[in-house]
Amino acid sequence: MKQGIPSVRSAARLSVAPMMDWTDRHCRYLHRQLSREALLYTEMVTSPALVRGGALHLLDHDPAEHPVALQLGGSDPAELAEAARIGAEAGYDEINLNCGCPSDRVQSGCFGAVLMERPVLVAECVTAMRAAVDVDVTVKCRIGVDDQDPEQVLPDFLSRMSDAGCQRITIHARKAWLQGLSPKENRDIPPLDYDLVLRMKARFPHLHLSINGGIASLAAAREFLEAGLDGVMIGRAAYHDPSAILSAADPEIFGTGAAVAPEAAVRAMLPYIAAHLEAGGRLHQVTRHMLGLFAGRPGARAWRRMLSEGAHRPGANGDLVEEALATVLASAAETAEAQPV
Incomplete structure (x- = not known):
């Protein structure tokens, strides 16, 4: 071990x-x-x-x-x-x-x-x-x-x-x-x-x-x-x-540790994505595996669409991932506000 x-x-x-x-x-x-x-x-x-x-x-x-x-x-x-x-x-x-x-x-x-x-x-x-x-x-x-x-x-x-x-x-x-x-x-x-x-x-x-x-x-x-x-x-x-x-x-x-929120996993991926791009990789090679991270949550469709459509474009980088994450978080906040107290 x-x-x-x-x-x-x-x-x-x-x-x-x-x-x-x-x-x-x-x-x-x-x-x-x-x-x-x-x-x-x-x-x-x-x-x-x-x-x-x-x-x-x-x-x-x-x-x-x-x-x-x-x-x-x-x-x-x-x-x-x-x-x-x-x-x-x-x-x-x-x-x-x-x-x-x-x-x-x-x-x-x-x-x-x-x-x-x-x-x-x-x-x-x-x-x-x-x-x-x-x-x-x-x-x-x-x-x-x-x-x-x-x-x-x-x-x-x-x-x-x-x-x-x-x-x-x-x-x-x-x-x-x-x-x-x-x-x-x-x-x-x-x-x-x-x-x-x-x-x-x-x-x-x-x-x-x-x-x-x-x-x-x-x-x-x-x-x-x-x-x-x-x-x-x-x-x-x-x-x-x-x-x-x-x-x-x-x-x-x-029986170890604590649950990891998907948004935390996205943030943890950003340095990895930057290193991959620096080495000559393409964004979609990483983000194609991230499409289901927010399945069933508010903003999931927008998350998938933004990454699917944008990650293949020349020059696409971690900024796109951050923008997509911001969209998810905004959708979650709107959904929470709409819930009856």
């Missing part, structure tokens, strides 16, 4: 799911302004990209993001071991193997959810990765794919991961239908089976199991934790309404 930073095992009590095109370094920096405790994940990075492609820029992250985990995609044990070593040397606190993504591109590369059909290979990958790094090696999986019977497939998968030395596993409580459903449809159409995941915790009490899929509130997260699961991973809800999920996560889930 780095000084002043929660361990990944304790941080995994609540985590933000790895999401392609969403959980980049700017998104993670924003989320860290809302929660000091939650575990953050990168987008999936493929082992070929790191080992054969030399795409080390994909590992860029700010020290403030810790605790932060790198998710890898791949199926070659030696290549994954090397990618894990590169990730650990880059400073990541955990290396996670993706066994849940259902996209066509992932299937053609023999990684992601298709690996649920190859548990022996996954165990070999985990063993090789663990031998290469000192940080935790974890797995994110589905309950099964296509015509597999989750009641049989999932316990066998977990048993093999345990035998390979993997002690932390996140289970997306849906099947992935690799034939017949798009990646988007696979996020919603296959039914959720939370009870199966809870039964797996009872069956494998020594494993640290987190649940993922369709969880959209801190209240729901607390229910799963109180039911005995070790962690909850939230994806789209944490991205689209980060304040609702992360602002109160530290006091409500971890």
Whole structure:
């Protein structure tokens, strides 16, 4: 555990799911302004990209993001071991193997959810990765794919991961239908089976199991934790309404600190935005992740409109963010004044 930073095992009590095109370094920096405790994940990075492609820029992250985990995609044990070593040397606190993504591109590369059909290979990958790094090696999986019977497939998968030395596993409580459903449809159409995941915790009490899929509130997260699961991973809800999920996560889930107001998070982002622009970045690269900060609050629509329309313009900078924030605060004040005494 780095000084002043929660361990990944304790941080995994609540985590933000790895999401392609969403959980980049700017998104993670924003989320860290809302929660000091939650575990953050990168987008999936493929082992070929790191080992054969030399795409080390994909590992860029700010020290403030810790605790932060790198998710890898791949199926070659030696290549994954090397990618894990590169990730650990880059400073990541955990290396996670993706066994849940259902996209066509992932299937053609023999990684992601298709690996649920190859548990022996996954165990070999985990063993090789663990031998290469000192940080935790974890797995994110589905309950099964296509015509597999989750009641049989999932316990066998977990048993093999345990035998390979993997002690932390996140289970997306849906099947992935690799034939017949798009990646988007696979996020919603296959039914959720939370009870199966809870039964797996009872069956494998020594494993640290987190649940993922369709969880959209801190209240729901607390229910799963109180039911005995070790962690909850939230994806789209944490991205689209980060304040609702992360602002109160530290006091409500971890019992530390105080809730963070979204306007405080905006102000905390301003120096980061200035540094990003100074380094040649564009404002929209950061602010696209901030659009949902005020979801459900007065001024939210104006906030989204001002950032969406203005952040792409040449010369756009932090002044636009401050103007949009002032609009939100003015709307909140007007709403408060209109309330009956």
